[in-house]
Amino acid sequence: MDTGDTAWVLISAALVLLMTPGLAFFYGGMVRSKSVLNMMMMSLGAMAVVGVLWVLFGYSTAFGADVGAGLLGKPFEFFGLSGLLAPESLALPAKIPSTVFVAFQAMFAIITVALISGAIADRARFGPWLLFAGLWATVVYFPVAHWVFDFDGKDEAGNVVDPGGWIANKLLAIDFAGGTAVHINAGAAGLALALVLGKRVGWPKEPMKPHSLPLVVLGAGLLWFGWFGFNAGSALGANATAGVTFINTLVATCAAMLGWMLTERIRDGKATTLGAASGVIAGLVAITPACSSVTPIGAIAIGAITGVLCALAVSLKYRLGFDDSLDVVGVHLVGGLSGTILIGLFASDAAPAKINGLFYGGGVDQLWRQAVGAFAVLAYSFVLSLLLGYLVKFTVGFRASEEAEVASIDEAEHAERAYEYGSLTSARGTGKASVAAGATAVLEGSNKK
């Protein structure tokens, strides 16, 4: 065990966890003032559900012994993390305790599920969302994480003793921190759910502008900060790979922001705050798979291309008529595809992954591997998400009533409002106070004692 590596991955895990409340701010600022809490609760709810499932059987499904063909780990091998708590159980090949790796990967599972919620803003009931989150993590995320993140365990002679997932070990597509498993995966699921739930009342005639851009910027800042843990932490050590991925995570994001703002300036006449914040996320998404395999110049190219591409992609939903409310498809699916596939062009053997892409004399070999990996995850996630979405819709129902949606989904689903302003008519208190029936019983019970 290496204490420096362990410390860095522990800190990175906490950084990645912070991304999900960051996402809650990012998404929460983008919706209208009457549905902020429901939006934020979908991120918080994903943390609650996926965190528990991860410890029970999620980690084991993703990183347990392969059941065959690199499709799935044994779900109950490490049930409840049994067998992983002893100090000598190391997650190969990194020099960190297994539990540290479990913790780091848990945060990835959580944020991936939370990302999907942006596609169904303002209209999803909370309970059904939690149900979907649990089902989706189990059926889609855990297996896909196995495909992409579970590398073969080898003994000292180099023989495979613990086979991992097919994308990481057989296809050999490069996805350093989750362009496929996290972003294409969540983006395709977002598209599926936007289709299952349908459009919001009034969309697309009503502008539905963000109610608080300062919250959006706060969220984007927290996401960027946490993303250094996401990408540089994926080096699983405090080393040179972490350094390269860190700097690429910085510079690709800056370039993407420039690309997005420039596109808006030319197309719409003004560079918007929402555009700058979205450009940040697009750049982070694109560099996620690529940060270990490109030089900083390659990172700038990938960031700039993706910034422009995503800025153009977010207007597609109006032409195609699906209400992907907060652009999960336009940013995460398109940005994830862009970053994953551009590795095939911009990969350079000067970077830690030591592979050359098409532009560096490596031919098209890596390019097709990237494309196959990307589209395999896209197709699997889209089809399964559609099925799970309809399953929830036709059993417990997924969508809030039109009345609740128009009035305030926060009030209807959570009995709260994000912004409770006092009004002149309520100054003296015209209502009547009473304790809810359940609470009365509790109070009486405590009095009897």
Add this chain to the structure above:
Amino acid sequence: MKLVTAIIKPFTLDDVKSSLEQLGVLGMTVSEVQGYGRQKGHTEVYRGAEYSVDFVPKIKVEVVVDDNAVEKVLEAVVEAARTGKIGDGKVWVTPVDTVVRVRTGERGSDAL
């Protein structure tokens, strides 16, 4: 007495208010309102989509004045609110039966 109601562009409110003060108008009620006239709103572009905004934000100013001051007040409001461009607004005058000052019970012009 007459009630003068003016729907104006929000940025002209300051000019309208000071012209009315110069005429000796002692009070007014101002509200933020939305609506449209012949201009029928406008279009906005945001995040690659074009929206038609039907209701344009406006300010409504209401003042109650003596019959003999109506013409001057009308002129002052129109003068201060005019930019010559579409969407400058409207001003109309309606008769008022009576006015009561709540604190003293005074009626009519004395209550203004």
